Amino acid sequence: MNATHSPETSPVGKALDRVDGPLKVQGQAHYAGEFALPGLLYGSVVNSNIASGRLRSIDTRAAEAVAGVELVLTHLNRPSIAGYDKPYEDDDAADGSPFRPLYNDRILYNGQPVALVVAADPELAHYAASLITIDYEQDPHATDLQAQLEHMKKAPADLPDPRGDAQQALESAAVKVEVQYSTPAEHHNPMEPHASTVHYLQGGKLDIYDKTQGVQNCMRYLEDVFAMQGQIRILSPFVGGAFGSGLRPQYQLPLAVMAALKLKRSVRVTLKRQQMFTFGYRPPTVHRLSLGASRDGQLQAITHQTIGQTSRFEDYTENEVQWSGMLYKCPNVALDYQLVPLDVYTPLDMRAPGATTGVYALECAMDELAYAANIDPLALRQKNFTDHNANEDKPYSSKALMACYAQGAERFGWSKRDMAPRSMRDGHQLVGWGMASGIWEALQMPASAKACIDATGKLIVSSATTDIGTGTYTVMAQIAAEAMGFAMDQVEFKLGDSSLSEAPLQGGSFTVSSVGSAVQKACQELRLKLLDCVQQSPASHFSGKTTDEIDFADGWLFIREAPEHRVKLTDIAAETGALEVEVSVEPGEVRDGYATGTHSAVFVEVKVDEDTGMIKISRVVSAIAAGRVVNPKTAGNQIAGGVVWGVSQALHEETQMDHNLGRFMNHSLAEYHIPVQADIGDIDVLFVEEHDEIVNALGSKGVGEIGIVGVAAAVSNAIYHATGKRVRDLPVTLDKLL
Ligand code: MOS
Numbered sequence: 001m002n003a004t005h006s007p008e009t010s011p012v013g014k015a016l017d018r019v020d021g022p023l024k025v026q027g028q029a030h031y032a033g034e035f036a037l038p039g040l041l042y043g044s045v046v047n048s049n050i051a052s053g054r055l056r057s058i059d060t061r062a063a064e065a066v067a068g069v070e071l072v073l074t075h076l077n078r079p080s081i082a083g084y085d086k087p088y089e090d091d092d093a094a095d096g097s098p099f100r101p102l103y104n105d106r107i108l109y110n111g112q113p114v115a116l117v118v119a120a121d122p123e124l125a126h127y128a129a130s131l132i133t134i135d136y137e138q139d140p141h142a143t144d145l146q147a148q149l150e151h152m153k154k155a156p157a158d159l160p161d162p163r164g165d166a167q168q169a170l171e172s173a174a175v176k177v178e179v180q181y182s183t184p185a186e187h188h189n190p191m192e193p194h195a196s197t198v199h200y201l202q203g204g205k206l207d208i209y210d211k212t213q214g215v216q217n218c219m220r221y222l223e224d225v226f227a228m229q230g231q232i233r234i235l236s237p238f239v240g241g242a243f244g245s246g247l248r249p250q251y252q253l254p255l256a257v258m259a260a261l262k263l264k265r266s267v268r269v270t271l272k273r274q275q276m277f278t279f280g281y282r283p284p285t286v287h288r289l290s291l292g293a294s295r296d297g298q299l300q301a302i303t304h305q306t307i308g309q310t311s312r313f314e315d316y317t318e319n320e321v322q323w324s325g326m327l328y329k330c331p332n333v334a335l336d337y338q339l340v341p342l343d344v345y346t347p348l349d350m351r352a353p354g355a356t357t358g359v360y361a362l363e364c365a366m367d368e369l370a371y372a373a374n375i376d377p378l379a380l381r382q383k384n385f386t387d388h389n390a391n392e393d394k395p396y397s398s399k400a401l402m403a404c405y406a407q408g409a410e411r412f413g414w415s416k417r418d419m420a421p422r423s424m425r426d427g428h429q430l431v432g433w434g435m436a437s438g439i440w441e442a443l444q445m446p447a448s449a450k451a452c453i454d455a456t457g458k459l460i461v462s463s464a465t466t467d468i469g470t471g472t473y474t475v476m477a478q479i480a481a482e483a484m485g486f487a488m489d490q491v492e493f494k495l496g497d498s499s500l501s502e503a504p505l506q507g508g509s510f511t512v513s514s515v516g517s518a519v520q521k522a523c524q525e526l527r528l529k530l531l532d533c534v535q536q537s538p539a540s541h542f543s544g545k546t547t548d549e550i551d552f553a554d555g556w557l558f559i560r561e562a563p564e565h566r567v568k569l570t571d572i573a574a575e576t577g578a579l580e581v582e583v584s585v586e587p588g589e590v591r592d593g594y595a596t597g598t599h600s601a602v603f604v605e606v607k608v609d610e611d612t613g614m615i616k617i618s619r620v621v622s623a624i625a626a627g628r629v630v631n632p633k634t635a636g637n638q639i640a641g642g643v644v645w646g647v648s649q650a651l652h653e654e655t656q657m658d659h660n661l662g663r664f665m666n667h668s669l670a671e672y673h674i675p676v677q678a679d680i681g682d683i684d685v686l687f688v689e690e691h692d693e694i695v696n697a698l699g700s701k702g703v704g705e706i707g708i709v710g711v712a713a714a715v716s717n718a719i720y721h722a723t724g725k726r727v728r729d730l731p732v733t734l735d736k737l738l
Pocket of ligand 1: 213242243244245247349350351352353506507508509
């Protein structure tokens with residue numbers, strides 16, 4: 001069913017500005033820690049400074065003696081929590097038993113919250129928190145992945161069965177590389193720290209403004225753990241970045257709820273920047289790879305083992321090695337994934353979890369293979385292209401990766417590259433060109449949406465998703481406008497409220513494909529319902545008309561070929577009651593026969609100062625295949641942001657732990673290095689044509705995570721090309737290069 005819009009007039013595919021942009025730049029967009037409430041109290045969290053052991057005693061007397069302090073909450077006086085002794089998993093939980101703040105006296109990791117001080121103002125709360133003294137009984141701890149590798153155990157992950165005989169094929173391969181790479185821990189560090197503002201309502205119900213990627217996930221978590229069915233509403237109208245840090249309820253949320261329940265008052269808990277380093281993170285990883293190929297570069301064997309880390313209470317897994325079995329054509333593949341449990345917090349999904357690290361290793365190894373076989377790195381990838389996902393033994397619904405290679409290379413000027421390292425110069429700088437492929441899943445989750453015409457004739461569409469800065473408000477309005485046949489300014493999209501229609505977590509780059517599909521269907525059905533309403537009287541001029549023959553403009557419904565026959569939308573709404581449609585959309589069965597993914601080709605130019613080893617990124621071209629792009633501007637922003645993060649992964653970013661203390665040390669934005677404007681050169685994002693009728697009715701796979709995948713490998717490969725030196729441990733800092 002086609003909407004009134006033609007491809008030319010449809011808002012879908014247009015580089016529109018964000019509909020919420022004006023609110024944001026005017027300071028009218030309110031975040032979880034900003035909502036004003038009468039009588040609001042403020043909590044300050046006290047964190048442990050040992051990694052393992054127990055609390056022998058906590059002395060809270062000095063804190064409690066501060067005038068204005070209402071409560072000091074510890075495991076000893078917290079309210080009883082019905083769900084703490086029952087198994088509960090949130091929507092993004094790892095296998096195991098989720099961390100329970102203030103559960104008992106055990107210390108499971110350094111930085112664990114052990115007390116909450118609640119006071120009339122935040123500074124007072126922080127001051128009082130500083131007066132708390134703790135006597136620990138300390139146990140030995142182990143926090144260093146590299147030092148604990150012998151304690152690895154098989155990760156509880158679904159890995160494809162081995163294909164062929166990788167060992168045998170390796171032994172007989174004409175060209176081979178056997179390499180090891182390692183990547184560090186990273187923390188998400190969104191601009192907005194985690195915060196929960198709990199509004200204690202009459203009768204004990206709670207409205208909670210929370211920084212989250214899943215309002216209903218947080219609602220269900222609190223309902224279940226606190227046995228408060230139907231009494232929790234989570235609101236998250238704006239999120240100042242998340243990148244995965246908001247996929248699970250974080251500890252400030254239950255702490256704020258405990259205090260609110262105990263005091264029967266409204267309470268806000270905002271984490272300080274340093275406390276943003278006291279929960280989930282991208283785990284450090286070690287990768288052991290072997291690639292074997294024929295003399296002419298045809299892959300014969302791939303083995304990829306990743307060793308990651310996890311906590312003692314959950315087994316965090318991500319897709320680290322699967323990519324190595326699906327990106328290229330290769331008959332002999334063996335994949336392995338191990339975890340080392342340590343006295344640390346459970347890692348957490350961070351932008352393209354698993355692919356950011358796993359594909360980094362694969363794509364660096366591919367570059368090493370290209371040099372071992374003396375084949376252009378791009379040609380090597382083109383030679384090993386496949387449109388079949390051998391892990392699943394299914395064809396891809398679409399995979400325009402060859403177009404990414406061709407168009408990206410053309411834009412970059414790759415054909416002018418000299419294969420030899422140290423062959424290009426710009427004064428005293430060594431110039432290097434590197435490239436890599438990227439891959440991410442194109443998932444779809446069940447989702448619901450509601451569409452209605454309000455009293456002013458406007459189309460209001462809603463779903464309980466969030467907008468973590470990705471442009472959800474904007475792209476959902478575009479999809480709705482197209483499906484309904486409305487102008488953009490006649491559409492409003494509501495999100496970030498757990499009382500709206502069911503939506504999945506905003507993550508995995510699946511929001512457009514999941515929620516967008518529901519939005520599209522709801523609007524198509526509402527269009528049909530409106531037509532049906534005006535056809536009710538037998539004399540109606542609309543009798544016998546189809547939805548393709550009607551049009552909407554300025555609050556009127558009319559017949560396109562005879563616009564004098566028109567009805568005011570508000571009149572239809574007034575006569576028939578609320579015109580409302582709610583739909584749920586499941587992923588189409590047709591998807592079952594196919595593998596689905598987004599792909600990229602990333603080309604990077606680096607300039608390395610020969611004397612100082614300083615690395616500058618001068619140019620990046622990222623060519624993306626992600627199906628139909630709803631908004632090239634917001635999607636382009638996602639990719640450019642991913643490129644910056646990939647550069648950061650390659651050159652700057654790592655959370656360093658002092659393993660004597662078992663504690664992350666560089667826990668501030670001054671010491672946790674990320675690129676600044678001067679570190680990033682020109683970023684050129686291009687979306688290649690990719691037509692896909694299988695993924696969903698929109699033909700959109702979703703973007704976001706694909707933007708980071710492959711970037712760090714392309715940077716590392718460019719550094720090798722510039723300098724002739726392979727650094728196989730991220731980030732590539734001066735000390736490793738010189
Ligand atoms: Mo993303 S790591 O799924 O927020």
